[in-house]
Amino acid sequence: MIPELDRIIRGGQVVLADGVKQLDIGIKDGRIAKLAPSIPSSFAKEPPIEAKDYVVMPGMVDAHVHFNEPGFRVWEGFASGSASLAAGGCTTYIDMPLNGIPPTINVAALHEKMEAAVFQSAVDYAFWGGLVPGNLEEIEGLAAAGVVGFKAFLSDPGGRGEMAFRQADDVTLYEGMKKIAKLGSILALHAESDVITGKLTARARLESKGSALDYAATRPVIAEEEAVNRALFFAERTGCSLHFVHISSHAALKLINAAKNNSLNVTAETCPHYLALTEEDMVLLGGVAKCAPPLRNEREQAKLWEAVETGSIDFIASDHSPCPTELKVNDDYFAIWGGISGAQSSMELMITEGTVRRGIPLPYIAQMLATEPAKRFGLHPCKGEIAVGADADLVLVDMNTGYTLKKEDLLYRHAHSPYIGKTMSCRIKATFCRGMLIYEMERGIVRTGAGEWIRPCEPMVIVS
Template sequence: MSVSVNQPLDLIIQNGMVVLADQVCRADIGIQDGKIAVICKKIEVPERTPVYNAENLHIFPGVVDAHVHFNEPALGHWEGFASGSASLAAGGCTTYIDMPLNGVPPTVRLSALQRKLEAAAGESHVDYALWGGLVPGNVKELQPLAEAGVIGFKAFMSCPGGEGEDIFAEVDDLTLYEGMKEIARLDKVLALHAESEAIVSQLGKQAQAAGKRSAQDFVATRPVLAELEAVNRALFYAEQTGCKLHFVHISSADAVQAITEAKAKGMDVTVETCPHYLALTANDLARIGPVAKCAPPLRSAEEQERLWAKVADGAIDIIASDHSPCPTALKQGNIFEAWGGISGAQSSLELMLEEGWRRRRIPLPQLARMLSLEPAKRFGLYPRKGEIAIGADADLALVDLTLTYTLAAEDLLYRHKHSPYVGKTFSCRVQAAFLRGAKVYELGEGVKGRAEGVWLRHQAAAYAEAAAAKVIANEGTE
């Protein structure tokens, strides 16, 4: 039975299998002014209303990738907003949150945020938010960054690498504690790379001094113990300060369990893992080489299955790519010296459908929750983002769950076309992506039109701006 709508519609997406928060059903989606206006079994198409036929396609909420590194400003030749956001669109991602560390300067003060915004303006094909950074010496910079609209703050408990004066350094314990107190006062979230620097740095030095160079040698220098120690230390500080925490790229079931126990005590903490920990193992690192190097490193097949069990149980809140690209030359040679970061953002949705839904029968709404709904909720983007619902932005990923293809380097839209997934065969493929009701990508045609992604300032910043405008207006009438 069709439903006649009384309002004008800009677009109707027909006949798709729609992945809602609690079910998958065949439905039409009516879009008006960039928002989802109607969801029903069948919309009676008004005259001259454009229609997109999604027959044989599943319609997912656009992925919200809370963890990418696009390296602007100054290191855009590593990736940049234009190529990075294009690759996300091709992977069904319509919103991302860019990390603060790899640009020059890193986003640890207001002036650096302004430079990043200048670099992003007119370049992003999908919508975006930005992280600020917590580093030694910048605790007083956190409030201006928060007021300007950063989504939260990121800190490293192990050395992220880099040289020069203006680098993103890891936090010492006092900085971590004082930073947490300030972030709690600002009612923001602290995202943490949780590995013990004391453990991984010493193990790394010992391995290289002994002439060890293999992939398994590298993995051994960054054990689960280092992750677990850092997680527990951060949880202790968070308990003392009341700071909201988000643990990024957790690679072990034991660390997930520690976080789950903290939640049970009433702590405000979430956990993220990445597709590479769920799709690749340490044996793949040995086979592929530095292109699959990351930190924490890929784990054993046994550890991977334990992590999948946590996914199935609902213990993982968010799946994010941790897309960390670099020039191909930096992904060669000694595994210890090669750049540590995986280029994978374009493949996140397809990987989770392949490994999670098809191989392990994780329900589609559960995968959509981790990829879209929970990151949108955690970082203040919901209900605008994260879900196919009336009133939400019409951000949609259309996927053919029956189309088999083998990923080739030329399929990648990254600036540097390397990825550990090149050569992998998928039994699904993103067909199209819509951002606020406008098609931004179609398979066979590529990314569409101008880059019209917008900056999603944190809601609190919008409130502050409105309050400031009201004060100015009142002053003008006195």
């Protein structure tokens, strides 16, 4: 008898779209070919992988990470960044366009980024293109070259120099939305009003303010709310599909959900740091907790969790934005690099904070971490779900082993994170990307450079 499968993952508690079931998973040519209560070992070429002690989650699809290639590999390149994602149960990520030199604002720059990623990424990947002043004529070419969508800033991204990624003025935003709408693509937005944040920051600097809470006060909820409102107005006029990244406030979510109810094609993500940390952590932890928008108070956080539970937030992304550790240390909080290093902890945090502490079912956590981002950005049905025909992107999670995160656990190039010292209620045991074992807790990364740039899914032969 010729084996029909390459390998079997046996007896895990498999997290499906409609529930959790104890199943065997049969894998062939990198895809899930069979799901059944029992699959004989003789059906596979390799010995089975025993998973009876684990939950099997679909690999996270992290739609928001910042790797610093080309040009900044000493910060966080594809090798270290993707390794940390694999250790955190992520099997696909979408890299943002602004942290490389050059930024991904034309086809030539996209090709440079692709060359930097090939044979370096541990897991699969896709790319965002950028919308900035002066690159409107590049939009069509970037779309044709395969970006999942476009990213724009409504506040100053903070870069400097000739190659810096710049915020989109209203004309660029409006004209860009018209082009993106015609292409049937999507625009992702960092939504904070630069007028509000800029003037409040200038005032704080004149008054020699420099604490964590001083910084937070210069980026109030109304700055997010105003920018979201303005973008939705333009989207209504242009028909452009929108996605709002790292939403931190209930007020902004109310506007987004009202637009959905008015038939606008719009989604929103939030991030684990807004759900697991508050502004008090900015004071206690210092620079590792600085981000934009800033962390909010406990009342705002409670409203975000309510939005997660009621489906008012579409999905979760890490917004992993790393830097060298020395840039996170300064007595002046305004001078610290803004960005959370958190990609390795997203799945464990969401299971800990969502399922264990709040009783949110695992299928719903999987939907927010994997299925919905995959659907939104055209990667489903290959990615984001444990189903016959999908890529065998699978994560074995030990729900009976809690641990306290240490610096030594992190695979980032620069091992800092606001989650160091935080106790997780579960631990990632192993991560498979397209059926290949990439990470194992006891050994670390066991296969490097196996990630591929995501292309449209192809049909497969199903094993009956």
